[in-house]
Amino acid sequence: MTENYGNFMYSGLSICLYMIMYEIVIHNIFVLNFGGGGLNSSVVLFLLTMTGFFYIGLHKFLRIHDKLVLNSILCFFVFIILLLSHPLIRLSMAVLAMILLTPIIIHALILQSRRYVISIIMGISFKEFIVVVMNNVSIQASTFTMLVFGVICIIWLSFGLKYPLSLLDEKASYPSISAVYLFIHLETFFLSSPSVQSTWFVRNYVFVILMMGVGLLLAYFIIETRMIEKLLRFSPILLFSFLLFSFLLIYYDLSYVRYIIISLTQLNAVLLLYIGIRENGSGSISRIGLKLGGIQFICIISSFLLVAAPFWTAMPGPVSTLVMYNDRLLMLLVGWIFAFSCVKGIKEEMN
Amino acid sequence: MKILNKQQSTILLIIILTIGLAFYQSYRPSHTESVDTIKVMTYNVHLFTDMGSSGQNNLVEIAQLIKDAGADIIGLQESEGSRMASSNQYGVKWLADELNMYYYFGPSTHLGVWGVSLLSRWEILNPRVELLPSEGTLQRVAIVAEIDIPSPFGKISVIVTHLSFDLQEVQLAQAEKIVELAKNNDKTIAMGDFNTVIAQLDGKSINDDPTFVLLNNSLVDSWVESGGAADENTSFHFSEAEPDINNTRIDYIWYLGDFTVIIGNHQVLGDESVSDHRAILVEFTA
Numbered sequence: 001m002t003e004n005y006g007n008f009m010y011s012g013l014s015i016c017l018y019m020i021m022y023e024i025v026i027h028n029i030f031v032l033n034f035g036g037g038g039l040n041s042s043v044v045l046f047l048l049t050m051t052g053f054f055y056i057g058l059h060k061f062l063r064i065h066d067k068l069v070l071n072s073i074l075c076f077f078v079f080i081i082l083l084l085s086h087p088l089i090r091l092s093m094a095v096l097a098m099i100l101l102t103p104i105i106i107h108a109l110i111l112q113s114r115r116y117v118i119s120i121i122m123g124i125s126f127k128e129f130i131v132v133v134m135n136n137v138s139i140q141a142s143t144f145t146m147l148v149f150g151v152i153c154i155i156w157l158s159f160g161l162k163y164p165l166s167l168l169d170e171k172a173s174y175p176s177i178s179a180v181y182l183f184i185h186l187e188t189f190f191l192s193s194p195s196v197q198s199t200w201f202v203r204n205y206v207f208v209i210l211m212m213g214v215g216l217l218l219a220y221f222i223i224e225t226r227m228i229e230k231l232l233r234f235s236p237i238l239l240f241s242f243l244l245f246s247f248l249l250i251y252y253d254l255s256y257v258r259y260i261i262i263s264l265t266q267l268n269a270v271l272l273l274y275i276g277i278r279e280n281g282s283g284s285i286s287r288i289g290l291k292l293g294g295i296q297f298i299c300i301i302s303s304f305l306l307v308a309a310p311f312w313t314a315m316p317g318p319v320s321t322l323v324m325y326n327d328r329l330l331m332l333l334v335g336w337i338f339a340f341s342c343v344k345g346i347k348e349e350m351n
Numbered sequence: 352m353k354i355l356n357k358q359q360s361t362i363l364l365i366i367i368l369t370i371g372l373a374f375y376q377s378y379r380p381s382h383t384e385s386v387d388t389i390k391v392m393t394y395n396v397h398l399f400t401d402m403g404s405s406g407q408n409n410l411v412e413i414a415q416l417i418k419d420a421g422a423d424i425i426g427l428q429e430s431e432g433s434r435m436a437s438s439n440q441y442g443v444k445w446l447a448d449e450l451n452m453y454y455y456f457g458p459s460t461h462l463g464v465w466g467v468s469l470l471s472r473w474e475i476l477n478p479r480v481e482l483l484p485s486e487g488t489l490q491r492v493a494i495v496a497e498i499d500i501p502s503p504f505g506k507i508s509v510i511v512t513h514l515s516f517d518l519q520e521v522q523l524a525q526a527e528k529i530v531e532l533a534k535n536n537d538k539t540i541a542m543g544d545f546n547t548v549i550a551q552l553d554g555k556s557i558n559d560d561p562t563f564v565l566l567n568n569s570l571v572d573s574w575v576e577s578g579g580a581a582d583e584n585t586s587f588h589f590s591e592a593e594p595d596i597n598n599t600r601i602d603y604i605w606y607l608g609d610f611t612v613i614i615g616n617h618q619v620l621g622d623e624s625v626s627d628h629r630a631i632l633v634e635f636t637a
Contacts, residue, residue, distance in 0.1 A: 005357040023438050030436040031406035087406035118358070125362055129369045135376060135448055136441035137399075141408045188435070194373070195441035199433040199460045205444065209373040213366040220362055250461070307436045310463040313489050313517065325490075327463040 006163025011108030012122025013156040017079070018101045019127050019188045020139065020149070021094045024082070025049055027138065028091035030307055034314070042088060046300060048095045051102040052177075052292025059285055064103045065168050072160040075100040079153045083139070083146050090140070106177065106288055107165050109277070113175050117274045120183070121220045124192045126152070128212060136195045176281020177292050179345070182338035183273045185299045189306065189334055190250075191266055200331075201253035211259040215266030222267075228274055235275050235346040239339055242268035246335040250328050269338070275349060276342030298337065306330050376448055382472055385501045388613060388636050391573075392422035393542040393602050394621070395513070395628035398465070399432050399442040402627040410442055412625045414449045420620055420632050423472045424498060426511035426542040428628075430457065431466025443468040457511075458492045465489070467511050467543065471498050476506075481532060484524040488515050491525055493543075495532055503637040507608075508536035516546035519561065526562045530569040538608035540635075541570060544628065546601050548587070557582045557600060570605035573633040577617035585619045587628055602631045610635045 025046065032042045048054075058064040064071055075097055082093035109116045130152060134141070139149040190196050197212060198205045222228050231238065245265040248254065254261065282288045308315050309323040309330055323330065355363065394413070401407045417425055432440035447454035447470055455469040455478040469475060478496035485491050493512035500507060510532055515522045526545070533539040550560040557563050558581065566572075567581070575581050585600045606612075616634035 005361075008358055009361070023435060026435040027438040028406055031400055034436075090406075122358075122362060122365075125365045125369070129365045129372075131439075132369050132372050132376070135445050136439075137410055137445050138408055138438035138440055140438075141440070141445075142411045193433070193439045195433040195439045195444075196460060198441060198444075199431075199456055201459045201461060202456050205441070206370075206373045206377050210370050213370050217363070217366055220359075224359065253459075303435065307434070310431070310434070310436075310465065310489075312463075325463060328461050331461075 004163065006159055007108070007111070007165055008119050008122055010156065010159040010163055010165070011104070011112070011116070011119035013126060013152065013159065014101055014104045014108065015120055015123030015184065016126040016130065017152070017156060018098060018105060019123070019184060019192070020130075021097045021101065022049075022184070022188045023138070024094040024140075025091060025098065026303055026307065028087050028094065032087060032091065034311065042091060045091055045095050049098055049300060050293045050296040051099045052289045052294070052296055054099045054289075055102050055106065055292060056286050056289035058099075058103055059289065065107055068104060068107060069161060069164050071100055071103060072157055076153055076157045080150075083150065102292070104160075104165075105180070106292075107168060109177065109180060110168055110171075110174050111165055113279055114274055114277050116175070116180070116277060117223055117270060118220070120180070120273065121216055121223075121270060124187055125216055127187075127192050128194060128209070131194055132209065172283075173280035174282045174285060174288055176276070176278045176344070177288050178281075178295050178341045179273055179276025179338065181292060181295045181299065182341045183269065183276075185302065186269065186334050186338045189303075190331060191269060197262060200250070201258070203253070203258060207259050208262060211262040212266060215263035216270070218263065219267045219270035222271065223274060228271060231271065232275065232349045235349045238268055238271050238275065239342065239346055242272050242339050243336060246339075247332060250332045250335070265335075269335070272339060272342045275345040278345045278348060281344070295341075302330070302334055302337070306334070379453060380451070381474070383501055386423075386504065388634050389424060389500060389504060390420065390422045390632055390634045391424045391426075391540055391542065391604055392417065392420060392620075392630050392632045393426045393428075393511070393544070393604055394630040395428040395544045395602065395626060396430055396442070397626040397628065398429050398437045399440055400437070401625055402623040408438075409625050410440075410445055412621075414446055416621050416625065416630060417446070417450055417470075420618065420630070422632060424509060424540070425452075425470040426509070427466070427468040427470065428511070428513040428544040429465045430468040431460060431464065433460045443470070446470060455494060455496055457494045462490060462492070464492055465513065467492055467494050467513050469494055469496055469509060469511050471509075473498050473500050481528070483512070483514070483528050484521060485515065486521060488518050488521055491515050493529060493532060505538075508533075508539040510539060510541040510543075512541070512543040512545070514544065514546045514562070516548060519549045522546065522549060522562050523565065526565050530565065533570055533605070533607050536608070538610065540604065540606045540610075542602075542604040542631075544602050548599055548601050551599060566603070566605060570607055573604045573606050573612045573635070574617050574631065576612040576614075577633050578614050579617050585629065585631060602628060604631060604633050606635075609637070611637070
């Protein structure tokens with residue numbers, strides 16, 4: 001296992017950029033299909049976010065893990081094109097970036113295993129920092145935000161070139177990927193967004209950011225000091241805590257403890273993720289791609305329902321009935337699906 | 352002696368910088384100098400995306416429009432940006448920071464509404480969200496707040512809303528609620544996207560629209576008071592699919608109480624490169 005600062009920065013920034021691409025894809029799919037013209041072929045690009053299926057080909061035929069530096073350079077140019085483009089091209093580039101970032105994420109996960117959570121904490125911290133620097137608007141909003149994004153891409157590529165990830169050894173089994181991507185889905189939609197956390201129930205923006213940071217720092221402290229190893233025997237309690245805190249966070253605005261719940265939800269989510277990354281959770285490396293594709297299909301359904309919920313009057317009958325006034329339930333399910341993806345890891349710890 | 356390694360330092364630094372920056376962005380200077388007139392604007396900002404499927408973010412254009420107009424109080428509709436469909440943007444806060452104004456975000460995101468917000472040069476007091484009757488359709492809301500404007504204006508009540516566009520009886524019930532809220536105070540400005548278009552889709556004129564009639568009989572139309580025509584085409588750009596209803600007037604600034612509208616200072620601002628609505632602006636003296 002390779003573990004050095006540069007690798008964690010590179011893999012952390014990869015996650016950060018993946019989350020930003022995810023936001024761009026969903027926004028542009030919405031605008032291109034619901035903003036004016038109606039449903040059209042661009043919606044197919046949404047299906048291409050099942051990058052796990054592409055990964056099978058990338059690893060098998062292109063041997064992408066031996067060419068990760070080249071992959072990163074290509075991805076960098078994709079980012080640049082994305083910045084300068086028309087929405088349809090922007091959307092296509094964002095999807096392509098997600099496809100190219102997937103092998104990097106998987107590679108780092110295989111190398112770092114459970115320590116990958118450190119990369120994820122870095123990635124989320126960077127994402128939140130970038131969002132606050134841009135003052136909670138999209139990268140396309142202004143010249144300044146595009147510049148910020150450009151700088152992050154340069155920093156990312158620099159770390160990738162200076163601290164390339166070690167080559168992978170052939171193994172019989174690999175760490176599981178399900179919890180990681182469901183966690184990324186949860187973070188992108190809710191937990192790592194200062195905007196969403198501040199307005200889900202209208203809360204003080206500064207305190208929200210403060211408590212998001214506290215949650216991440218606590219999680220980092222617990223994992224970095226290896227205190228997490230002592231908590232593993234309490235895994236079912238961590239699961240229950242996350243279910244409870246996420247429920248409270250999404251359904252209620254409890255006046256005095258609302259901000260503490262933000263921290264506790266984030267903390268529990270990260271600790272659960274640690275447990276959810278099972279060392280030998282996946283068989284062959286192709287199976288990682290297959291599983292990932294399946295998970296991403298669930299994320300697509302979840303994303304669609306969450307996007308549709310405030311526009312239920314414009315949805316076809318069955319969808320309308322499903323999403324009508326169910327914003328909270330749909331958001332809660334994002335968290336709970338992630339939590340239940342960690343159950344296998346919890347069972348292994350308890351055995 | 353190293354207390355923290357590079358990785359620990361990085362995470363700590365990034366999180367501290369994030370929190371520090373958030374604090375810095377929250378600073379607002381107060382404006383206590385007296386004012387002779389106030390400019391009030393209502394603007395439907397289309398979830399911070401320009402009209403149609405080009406998908407360009409319109410925040411910079413909106414901020415520039417408001418700056419150029421010199422608006423003091425701005426009611427926004429479709430201002431909900433905290434969703435992935437809108438790139439998880441806190442657009443209202445960004446505008447407030449850009450314009451150095453106070454803001455009230457409005458209804459919580461979990462309600463699943465499209466957003467109604469308020470920007471003000473002066474501090475916004477006692478803001479609240481009122482749910483409007485919305486049986487069988489999207490939940491609609493109004494925000495009610497007070498703004499303590501320096502003399503000679505004093506404290507005024509401001510209502511911002513966005514009514515339904517699909518069911519006439521529901522829209523009418525919502526308008527009744529708006530009138531009731533407006534009449535609760537001595538000096539009220541009630542503005543927003545009132546979607547007085549349902550009757551017009553049936554071929555009726557604005558003067559036959561039940562919602563418009565109710566509002567017009569209960570409140571004062573600042574556009575008309577300023578010299579505009581009641582049935583003037585001002586705001587909404589419909590799609591080419593509905594060419595008969597084009598540039599209809601559905602955005603209004605109503606008022607009650609001791610205000611005087613400055614004649615001739617009503618404006619329509621912006622175009623479809625910014626939003627599918629245009630901003631409406633009127634100017635008041637005390």
